[in-house]
Amino acid sequence: MFGIRAGAAFDGERAIPGGALVLVNGGHIAGVEPRAAAAPDGCEILEVPDGTVLPGLIDAHVHLCADGTDGSLDRIGEPSAGGMQAIISHSLRTHLAAGVTTIRDLGDRRFAVLGWRTAPHDGGYPAVLASGPPITSVGGHCAALGGEAAGEEQLRAAVRERAARGVDFVKVMASGGFATAGTQVMLCQFTQDELRAVVEEAHSAGLPVTAHAHGRPAVQMAMAVGVDGIEHCSFLTDRGIVQSAEDLARLAAAGIAVCPTVGFAGVPSPTSNARAVLERQGVTIEQLIETRQRRVGELHAAGVRLVSGTDGGVARTKPHGMLPLSVAALVAGGVSTAAALATATSVAAQVCGLGDRKGWLRVGYDADLLVVQGDPVAGIAALGRPLAVFARGRRAADLRSAR
Ligand SMILES: [Zn+2]
Numbered sequence: 001m002f003g004i005r006a007g008a009a010f011d012g013e014r015a016i017p018g019g020a021l022v023l024v025n026g027g028h029i030a031g032v033e034p035r036a037a038a039a040p041d042g043c044e045i046l047e048v049p050d051g052t053v054l055p056g057l058i059d060a061h062v063h064l065c066a067d068g069t070d071g072s073l074d075r076i077g078e079p080s081a082g083g084m085q086a087i088i089s090h091s092l093r094t095h096l097a098a099g100v101t102t103i104r105d106l107g108d109r110r111f112a113v114l115g116w117r118t119a120p121h122d123g124g125y126p127a128v129l130a131s132g133p134p135i136t137s138v139g140g141h142c143a144a145l146g147g148e149a150a151g152e153e154q155l156r157a158a159v160r161e162r163a164a165r166g167v168d169f170v171k172v173m174a175s176g177g178f179a180t181a182g183t184q185v186m187l188c189q190f191t192q193d194e195l196r197a198v199v200e201e202a203h204s205a206g207l208p209v210t211a212h213a214h215g216r217p218a219v220q221m222a223m224a225v226g227v228d229g230i231e232h233c234s235f236l237t238d239r240g241i242v243q244s245a246e247d248l249a250r251l252a253a254a255g256i257a258v259c260p261t262v263g264f265a266g267v268p269s270p271t272s273n274a275r276a277v278l279e280r281q282g283v284t285i286e287q288l289i290e291t292r293q294r295r296v297g298e299l300h301a302a303g304v305r306l307v308s309g310t311d312g313g314v315a316r317t318k319p320h321g322m323l324p325l326s327v328a329a330l331v332a333g334g335v336s337t338a339a340a341l342a343t344a345t346s347v348a349a350q351v352c353g354l355g356d357r358k359g360w361l362r363v364g365y366d367a368d369l370l371v372v373q374g375d376p377v378a379g380i381a382a383l384g385r386p387l388a389v390f391a392r393g394r395r396a397a398d399l400r401s402a403r
Pocket residue numbers: 061062063106107311314
């Protein structure tokens with residue numbers, strides 16, 4: 001048994017006044033005590049008077065196969081099996097060093113991530129949930145990942161293949177994307193009947209569906225067919241971001257998990273698709289990013305369930321391990337620090353189907369823990385200052401790559 005005594009604590013939903021003593025035994029949380037509580041005899045204690053203990057973070061939108069260079073997913077080509085596994089391993093370790101103890105991979109190449117779902121999650125790697133290749137149209141967004149399908153029959157077969165391989169989620173590209181040249185971010189990639197077929201087939205196999213959607217028509221189509229989650233959910237139109245009160249009320253009432261993938265490490269270089277959107281709207285990329293953050297804040301204010309995710313790996317400004325920047329972007333958009341932290345802990349755990357064992361400081365829960373310098377509830381930048389990370393009670397050895 002060991003313990004962490006921290007001057008501040010966040011339990012997954014709110015700050016614990018005065019901090020806490022968190023006890024760990026055999027991979028699980030054995031106690032969440034007042035900070036001044038006596039430690040059990042012989043129990044080693046990590047003392048962090050100027051730090052905060054909180055649940056390990058969950059990044060709900062990652063591409064472990066991508067190496068964090070611009071155009072990574074579209075250039076992904078055919079690295080050797082060993083080369084691809086080395087990229088995935090490095091991506092995972094980078095997340096862990098930043099305090100991320102659970103990953104939801106929403107798009108690998110030809111199921112390369114699936115084997116990591118059962119890898120040891122004990123100090124070396126985060127826990128992994130995976131979707132396999134996103135289902136997309138022929139030549140559509142991220143087609144290079146191997147998930148192309150045309151027509152209802154092929155779409156249903158693609159879902160059945162994923163179910164048979166043991167995915168945790170089905171990811172479908174409802175609109176085009178910024179990264180893949182030739183796709184249209186404003187347009188839907190499937191008809192409403194086709195998208196509904198994906199949802200029906202997945203739900204009959206007991207799998208949730210999350211849909212990538214930038215254009216407003218694709219967001220509305222995803223809502224209409226009953227998806228469980230929407231990635232990006234940008235409500236883009238040629239006139240800018242248009243999200244009506246009715247759109248927000250529908251999203252909130254349906255309990256759809258929206259993963260807005262906000263936050264960048266620096267200013268992104270616009271792709272040709274992004275330049276076309278910026279030109280039509282007459283705005284700069286900085287203005288579009290700033291507006292999106294505020295619009296995402298409006299989603300939260302309207303009661304929409306937000307979950308944090310980074311799109312980590314897809315570009316130079318989307319490196320693995322950047323989740324603290326995505327959480328900070330929510331705060332910049334008007335979300336409170338506690339609510340923003342919840343999107344990366346308790347809410348993310350629920351959305352990922354792990355709410356009974358991850359995402360909270362609770363007795364019996366997995367000892368996935370992050371200790372940071374300072375207090376992220378008081379100032380969100382502290383989330384980017386990890387001091388120690390524990391996965392299933394074992395300390396991650398090396399935090400260097402977080403910096
Ligand atoms: Zn993505």
